[in-house]
Amino acid sequence: MALLVDKLRPRTLDALSYHPELSDRLRSLARSGDFPHLLVYGPSGAGKKTRVIATLKELYGPGVEKIKIDARVFQTTSNRKLEFNIVSSVYHLEITPADVGTYDRVVVQELLKEVAQTQQVDLGAKQRFKVVVINEADHLTRDAQAALRRTMEKYSPNLRLILLANSTSNIIAPIRSRTLLVRVAAPTESDICSALHLAGKKEGWTESEVLNKRIAKESGRNLRRALLMFESIYAQNEKVTDKTLIPPPDWEALVTLTADEILAERSPARLLHVRARLYDLLTHCIPPTTILKTLTFKLVARVDDALKSDVIKWSAFYEHRIKLGSKVIFHLEAFVAKFMRIYESYLMGMDF
Amino acid sequence: MAASFFNNKARAAAAAASSSSKLKAGDNKEDSTRLQPWVEKYRPKSLDDVAAQDHTTKVLRRTLQASNLPHMLFYGPPGTGKTSTILALAKSLFGPALYRSRILELNASDERGIGIVRDKVKNFARAQLSQPTGLDAAYRAQYPCPPFKIIILDEADSMTQDAQSALRRTMETYSRITRFCLVCNYVTRIIEPLASRCSKFRFKMLDNSAAGERVSNIAEQEGLQLEDGVIDTLIRCGDGDLRRAITYLQSAARLVGATKPPAVKDADDDAEMTDAGNNSSVITVRSIEEIAGVLPDDILDSLVEAMQPKSGGSVYEAVSGVITDLVADGWSATQLVAQLYRRVVFNEAIPGIQKNKIVMLFSEMDKRLVDGSDEHLSMLDLALRIAGVLRGN
Numbered sequence: 001m002a003l004l005v006d007k008l009r010p011r012t013l014d015a016l017s018y019h020p021e022l023s024d025r026l027r028s029l030a031r032s033g034d035f036p037h038l039l040v041y042g043p044s045g046a047g048k049k050t051r052v053i054a055t056l057k058e059l060y061g062p063g064v065e066k067i068k069i070d071a072r073v074f075q076t077t078s079n080r081k082l083e084f085n086i087v088s089s090v091y092h093l094e095i096t097p098a099d100v101g102t103y104d105r106v107v108v109q110e111l112l113k114e115v116a117q118t119q120q121v122d123l124g125a126k127q128r129f130k131v132v133v134i135n136e137a138d139h140l141t142r143d144a145q146a147a148l149r150r151t152m153e154k155y156s157p158n159l160r161l162i163l164l165a166n167s168t169s170n171i172i173a174p175i176r177s178r179t180l181l182v183r184v185a186a187p188t189e190s191d192i193c194s195a196l197h198l199a200g201k202k203e204g205w206t207e208s209e210v211l212n213k214r215i216a217k218e219s220g221r222n223l224r225r226a227l228l229m230f231e232s233i234y235a236q237n238e239k240v241t242d243k244t245l246i247p248p249p250d251w252e253a254l255v256t257l258t259a260d261e262i263l264a265e266r267s268p269a270r271l272l273h274v275r276a277r278l279y280d281l282l283t284h285c286i287p288p289t290t291i292l293k294t295l296t297f298k299l300v301a302r303v304d305d306a307l308k309s310d311v312i313k314w315s316a317f318y319e320h321r322i323k324l325g326s327k328v329i330f331h332l333e334a335f336v337a338k339f340m341r342i343y344e345s346y347l348m349g350m351d352f
Numbered sequence: 353m354a355a356s357f358f359n360n361k362a363r364a365a366a367a368a369a370s371s372s373s374k375l376k377a378g379d380n381k382e383d384s385t386r387l388q389p390w391v392e393k394y395r396p397k398s399l400d401d402v403a404a405q406d407h408t409t410k411v412l413r414r415t416l417q418a419s420n421l422p423h424m425l426f427y428g429p430p431g432t433g434k435t436s437t438i439l440a441l442a443k444s445l446f447g448p449a450l451y452r453s454r455i456l457e458l459n460a461s462d463e464r465g466i467g468i469v470r471d472k473v474k475n476f477a478r479a480q481l482s483q484p485t486g487l488d489a490a491y492r493a494q495y496p497c498p499p500f501k502i503i504i505l506d507e508a509d510s511m512t513q514d515a516q517s518a519l520r521r522t523m524e525t526y527s528r529i530t531r532f533c534l535v536c537n538y539v540t541r542i543i544e545p546l547a548s549r550c551s552k553f554r555f556k557m558l559d560n561s562a563a564g565e566r567v568s569n570i571a572e573q574e575g576l577q578l579e580d581g582v583i584d585t586l587i588r589c590g591d592g593d594l595r596r597a598i599t600y601l602q603s604a605a606r607l608v609g610a611t612k613p614p615a616v617k618d619a620d621d622d623a624e625m626t627d628a629g630n631n632s633s634v635i636t637v638r639s640i641e642e643i644a645g646v647l648p649d650d651i652l653d654s655l656v657e658a659m660q661p662k663s664g665g666s667v668y669e670a671v672s673g674v675i676t677d678l679v680a681d682g683w684s685a686t687q688l689v690a691q692l693y694r695r696v697v698f699n700e701a702i703p704g705i706q707k708n709k710i711v712m713l714f715s716e717m718d719k720r721l722v723d724g725s726d727e728h729l730s731m732l733d734l735a736l737r738i739a740g741v742l743r744g745n
Contacts, residue, residue, distance in 0.1 A: 025607050036606060042682035168645060168684040169721050177596055180603045181645050186680040221680040289726050296729070305666035309736035316733035320725045 004231045005224055008199055011065070013054045016047070017198070018191040022184065026051060029180075030058040035127070037152055038162045039137070039176065042184030045222030048164050051184060052133060055162075060091040060126055067094075076106050086111070092131040098139035105144040108134075112148070116155030129160050137163035138170040145172045152178050186221035189213070195223060196230050205234055210242040218246055251286050252294060259298035266340035271333070278332050288328040292319055292335060299339060307346055314338045390602045391595050394570050396440045402433050403594070404562035408553045412441055419498040423523060423532045425547060427539040428555025431593030434535045437555075438504055445502075447495035453482060457504045469511075469518040473503060477526040501530050508534040509541035516543045523549055557592040560584075567597055576605055577634045585637045589644035603643045604635045645687050651678065652691055659735055661743040671735045678731065685727035689717055689734070696738065709741045 010016050013023045013030075029035055040048045056064045067089045074082045082103055087094040093115060097104035112132060120128050134140075140148075149172075152161060161179070168176060187195070193212045200207035211233070219226035229246060237244055248256070258277045261270060281291050296315040300308050318335040322328055396402045399409050399416070408426075415421050426434040439457075446454050456476045458468070481499055491497075505511070523532055523546070534550060536542060564583045571578055590597030641648065655678070658670035678688065693714050697707060717734045721727070 028608075029606060032606060034606060036603065041684070043680055046680075046682065167682075167727055169686045169727060170724055177599055180606070181643060183642070183645065183682050185682050293726060293729060300668075305668060308666060308668040309740055312729070312733050312736050316720070316725070316729040319729050320720045320723060323724050 003228070004199055004203070005227045008202065008227075009050055010054060011057060013051075013058050016051065016054060017195055018187050019047075019184065022051070022182070023054075026055045026182075027058055030055055033127075035059065035129070035160055037160055037179040038182055039165065039168065039171065039179035040162060040182045040184060041138075041165045041168050043186050043222070044166060045219075045224040045226075046184045046186040047223060048184045049135075052162055052164065056092055056131060056133075059131070064089045064091050066090070072111075074100075074103075074107055074110055076103050082107065091125070091127075092133060094133040094135065096135040097144060098136040102141060104140055105147050108140070108144045109147045109151075112151045112155075112159065116151060116159040119158055129158050131160045131162060133162045133164065135164050136166075138165035138167055142172065145175055149174045149178065187223050189216040189221065192216040192219065192221070192223055192226045196226060199227060199230065203234075206240065208240060208242045208244075211240065211244055211246075215246060251281055251284065251291075254281060255291065255294045256298055259295055259302070262299065262336060262339065263302055263343070266344045271337055271340065274336050275329070275333055278329060278336075282328060282332075288322050288332060289319060292322065292332060295335075303343065304346070307342065310342055311339060314342070389599070390570060390574070391598050394573075394598070396433070396436050398444050399437070399440050402437050402440060403566050404558050405433055405437065405555055408437065408555065411553070412437070416441070416444065416496065419496045421498070421500070421502075421531050423527070423550040424534070425539065425542065425550035425552045426533065426535045426555060427537065427542075427552065429557055429592065430537060431590070431595035431597075432555040432558055433594065434555050435504075435506055438502075438533050438535060442502055442504070445496055445498060447491060447497070449491065450495070450497060454501045455504065456501070457506065459506045466512065466515045466518050469515045469522070473505075473519070474522055476501070476503060477522055477530040481529055499529070502533060503530060504533045504535065506535045507537075509536035509538045513543060516546055520545050520549070558594055560587050563587050563590070563592070563594050563597060566594060567601060570598060571601060574605065576601075579634055579636045581637050582635055582640055585640045589640060589646055600640055600643050601635075604639050607639060607643070608635055645684055647678075647683050647688060647691055651683075652695060655692070655735065656695060659739040659742060661739065667739045667743075668736065671739060672732060675728070675732045675735055679728045685721050685731050686718075688731060689714060689721065692734075692738075702742070706741050706744075710738055713737050713741070 013027050016023050038052075040052060042048050053064070067087055070086045070088060072084050072086055074084055076082060080103070082100050084095075084100055084107055093111070095107070095111065097107050100107055115130055115132060120130065148161070151159070152175075163171070163175075163179065165171060168181065193209075193216050196212045196215060197207065200212075212230075215226050215229050215233075219229060233244060233246060234240060236247065254277065258274055261277075262274060264270075278291065282288065292315060296311060300311050303311060314335060318331045318338070321331045321334075325331055399413055402409050424438070426438060428434055442455050443451065456473070458473070479501075481501065508516075519532070532550070534542060534546065539547065539552065564587050567586055568578075568583050571583075586597045586600055589600060638648075651674075655671070655674045658674045659667060661667065662670075696702065696710055702710075713734060717730055720730050
């Protein structure tokens with residue numbers, strides 16, 4: 001049984017329920033025959049991928065839905081072998097070069113060149129070019145992006161790129177100026193409510209409007225998260241009412257607990273205790289940025305107004321350190337220590 | 353006899369094939385000009401077309417008459433017409449017949465190693481000039497055809513030091529038959545020995561009127577309908593970079609579906625009818641801003657409003673609300689930083705001493721974003737700290 005998120009994913013541009021003007025644009029692009037390189041960006045759970053898949057279908061017809069997964073092996077210059085998964089149909093390829101870390105340049109160069117140098121053989125095909133969808137394009141290294149830049153110009157008759165990214169900040173300017181930027185905003189809370197309503201109706205679940213609204217608020221305008229929460233609530237409870245609790249994910253519960261502990265006692269012993277909790281989260285593969293952000297917002301909500309901007313300041317500071325440094329736990333712990341210090345000083349009325 | 357028969361047939365087939373392939377090539381050509389970026393399509397054809405670089409073009413035009421050319425180094429910010437100028441100069445020097453054999457254009461961003469300089473550049477530089485045959489007097493009258501070749505090294509500032517030093521001797525040895533033209537953004541990245549061998553031309557930032565004229569010219573030729581103020585928006589978003597402005601224009605035209613060649617060629621009344629029936633093909637200011645990823649003014653207003661110090665109570669709630677929405681709508685943080693910067697720094701109401709502090713914040717934030725920090729936290733931090741400065745502590 002597939003999850004709701006996959007089962008109810010809209011497959012065509014017409015079926016998309018929000019951002020109608022964006023769907024119109026994508027449709028007119030797909031039909032114009034002059035399809036540019038795209039850079040689709042927006043927060044996660046906004047429906048970037050869904051829109052791209054629907055656009056591909058508009059371009060090529062139902063053939064794009066027959067996909068297969070290949071594992072390819074690439075060799076780096078230092079003779080290291082890289083295993084790399086490619087999702088492909090006859091008309092398009094989908095890759096996540098960030099999977100191979102710093103070797104993404106090798107993959108991007110070899111794979112794209114290979115695609116670009118083969119022409120479409122099928123005369124009945126709707127388009128002469130093949131589309132390569134690149135996920136997490138903002139995690140590509142500079143080298144890989146520079147390699148893309150060349151490829152985009154050289155092989156434009158046979159190849160179109162669709163880059164998916166969460167933000168355009170990490171994409172180098174030459175790529176930005178060569179692509180058409182498409183911004184996908186997160187759905188509003190009412191958009192999410194109506195999506196949940198539709199999903200509930202399709203599944204034949206009795207639903208409550210108030211609960212839907214709460215889910216929409218809780219999800220932070222992330223439709224995927226909202227649908228997952230929606231489904232899990234209905235899986236856990238026999239009868240769903242307006243007041244049914246929305247269970248937070250395990251890690252979030254743990255972060256909340258940690259925040260409580262930090263606020264309750266500020267001492268080296270507690271810091272050691274918190275450190276164990278942070279390690280626990282890290283070993284469960286929760287990204288450090290997510291931990292820090294969630295922790296910060298939990299703490300900020302509970303401290304006095306005068307402290308808030310300072311907490312944010314140090315949080316941003318240590319988040320930057322996490323990105324630059326190599327050992328994550330140092331910086332997380334430093335943030336906690338810093339927070340304890342300013343909180344304690346504030347309570348004692350000292351200048352911090 | 354049979355052989356010649358077959359031969360004939362074969363010849364006929366070949367002829368047919370070649371004619372059909374030619375036809376196809378023509379087709380392709382039309383197709384490709386339609387698919388061509390407008391930046392390429394509307395590149396200046398002659399020196400007179402180059403916009404707003406009077407000083408440089410004047411000097412170059414004189415060298416055109418004298419048929420002699422120094423080694424050249426063009427530098428200036430992107431999108432000011434450096435590459436266009438040298439290409440236009442090369443075209444008016446040699447004309448279509450000689451262009452291929454006399455010009456080597458190397459885009460340093462794809463092949464920049466020392467190997468390329470030793471091989472390709474040196475081989476081209478030392479090749480003797482082939483005397484053109486079959487050129488009549490008229491051609492010679494139109495194009496000076498001076499007795500040297502030109503090597504254009506685009507984006508020369510991204511060449512390695514080694515590759516640049518490998519050029520030094522090459523430039524001198526073959527100066528009898530070869531001229532170099534280096535094109536770069538930052539003249540400081542060209543090593544001194546190379547720079548001193550060239551006469552330098554600085555390309556200044558395009559002023560708004562010249563760029564606007566150019567863009568509106570293109571829009572006219574493409575038969576686009578523009579809303580009032582679109583040209584200004586394009587120039588503003590392009591930041592003095594004409595290439596960027598033209599690219600934005602083309603993307604906007606694609607988006608609204610205004611690039612249908614037949615619609616332009618229609619009879620006048622016909623075109624009017626389609627216009628009346630299809631209002632969506634007008635390019636609006638908003639659509640340009642959307643393509644450029646520019647934040648609309650009202651969002652920025654609400655953020656600036658939220659940052660203003662309030663009597664009693666903190667600004668945190670208001671600021672964090674606006675920032676959360678900004679992140680959810682997917683606006684780019686770098687863009688926000690750039691626009692907010694313009695807003696704050698050119699605001700007369702903020703005293704200089706506060707601006708000093710605020711500018712430092714911007715510098716730090718830019719560095720963080722480049723390092724790949726989380727956008728939400730960074731933006732929130734920036735906004736809160738600016739609010740703190742505004743409050744006066």
